[in-house]
Amino acid sequence: MRKFFPFFAVLIVFSMLLAACGGSAPTEAAPAAGGEEAAPATQSGSTLQTVMDRGKVICGVNKAVPGFGFLQEDGSYAGFDIDFCKALAAAIFGDPEGRVEYRPLTAKERFTALQTGEIDVLIRNTTWTLTRDTELGANFVATTFYDGQGFIVRKDSGITKLEDLDGATICVGAGTTTELNLADVFAARGISYTPLVFEGADEATGAYEEGRCDSYTTDKSGLVARRVVMADPEAHVILDETISKEPLGPVVRHGDDQWFDIVQWTVYATFTAEEFGITSANVDEIKATTENPSIKKLLGLEGDMGQKLGLSNDWAYNIIKYVGNYAEIYDRNLGPDQPTYIPRGLNSLYTDGGLLYAPPVR
Numbered sequence: 318m319r320k321f322f323p324f325f326a327v328l329i330v331f332s333m334l335l336a337a338c339g340g341s342a343p344t345e346a347a348p349a350a351g352g353e354e355a356a357p358a359t360q361s362g363s364t365l366q367t368v369m370d371r372g373k374v375i376c377g378v379n380k381a382v383p384g385f386g387f388l389q390e391d392g393s394y395a396g397f398d399i400d401f402c403k404a405l406a407a408a409i410f411g412d413p414e415g416r417v418e419y420r421p422l423t424a425k426e427r428f429t430a431l432q433t434g435e436i437d438v439l440i441r442n443t444t445w446t447l448t449r450d451t452e453l454g455a456n457f458v459a460t461t462f463y464d465g466q467g468f469i470v471r472k473d474s475g476i477t478k479l480e481d482l483d484g485a486t487i488c489v490g491a492g493t494t495t496e497l498n499l500a501d502v503f504a505a506r507g508i509s510y511t512p513l514v515f516e517g518a519d520e521a522t523g524a525y526e527e528g529r530c531d532s533y534t535t536d537k538s539g540l541v542a543r544r545v546v547m548a549d550p551e552a553h554v555i556l557d558e559t560i561s562k563e564p565l566g567p568v569v570r571h572g573d574d575q576w577f578d579i580v581q582w583t584v585y586a587t588f589t590a591e592e593f594g595i596t597s598a599n600v601d602e603i604k605a606t607t608e609n610p611s612i613k614k615l616l617g618l619e620g621d622m623g624q625k626l627g628l629s630n631d632w633a634y635n636i637i638k639y640v641g642n643y644a645e646i647y648d649r650n651l652g653p654d655q656p657t658y659i660p661r662g663l664n665s666l667y668t669d670g671g672l673l674y675a676p677p678v679r
């Protein structure tokens with residue numbers, strides 16, 4: 318019984334913080350959904366036209382998560398999510414160089430930026446949930462990274478499991494699924510805690526490193542990423558336990574099916590290229606020699622797959638040539654040679670025991 322009072326106190330504080338920070342609940346009315354049924358299959362959306370007229374795609378990204386979305390010292394962006402922005406630009410414009418404008422957004426800002434048209438697409442460690450898919454006027458197109466929420470603690474804290482966090486102060490980002498899972502799971506397991514809520518990862522991990530909280534919680538990918546930029550990464554350990562499902566991927570606005578299709582098939586082209594063993598290094602040779610009808614369709618040698626999307630027929634060739642297949646994107650950012658190494662696990666092709674499975678290009 319002794320645990321109950323502090324636990325409810327925590328809940329009240331948490332609710333106040335959630336109200337202040339917006340949580341992941343909608344804070345603005347979403348634009349009217351376009352309605353998939355209302356739109357004929359051949360209807361042209363306006364986002365592609367806007368992007369083509371502008372000559373650039375505006376991509377909402379993270380700037381604080383190395384390996385995923387990170388603003389580097391030279392002012393350029395790098396990461397797994399950034400590469401999907403480039404893949405989209407390659408599909409639309411051919412060479413993606415100079416064709417993406419990155420808009421750094423905090424977790425709290427991201428859905429409003431999408432709703433208001435400030436960005437064309439959100440590619441920023443964002444979890445697909447029912448509420449976001451409906452009330453926020455967002456459409457998740459595909460999962461590019463299967464993740465789950467975890468916790469990082471100081472190695473010398475002696476904390477090895479969630480129950481050891483009873484009574485702890487936990488640093489967490491505002492407007493995230495992380496906040497909500499933390500409340501649900503800790504309540505269900507009767508673990509009391511005090512949340513310290515911050516708008517950005519820099520602030521949250523800064524507070525954790527200063528010892529203001531006993532643990533920092535976010536997607537495990539985010540923990541690996543943020544550990545890299547800590548003063549002494551070796552002094553911190555990520556607990557084994559994963560408390561949620563966090564399927565991360567690109568998001569578009571409701572109401573433009575053509576744009577949805579373009580972003581979705583851009584992702585699928587990277588999976589399909591890996592499945593066929595087509596890389597940025599061998600795509601020209603394969604293009605010149607292949608007799609495989611499926612590869613011919615993908616690379617635009619047969620059929621008019623690109624045109625059906627409103628693009629040129631070499632859309633997928635350009636993605637592969639200039640950005641690479643999924644494995645290349647993964648390894649460049651999260652592979653064994655990177656400080657942000659994350660074993661592929663669920664993010665392997667279905668043929669390798671993972672969850673990545675693209676519908677056929679035909």
Ligand SMILES: N[C@@H](CCC(=O)N[C@@H](CS)C(=O)NCC(=O)O)C(=O)O
Pocket residue numbers: 379380381382422423424442443444489490491492493494495516517518519521535536539563565
């Ligand atoms: N995947 C989760 C969490 C994503 C998220 O934004 N996490 C925070 C962790 S504090 C983050 O990346 N913050 C970086 C920033 O806002 O600069 C979600 O979609 O809500």
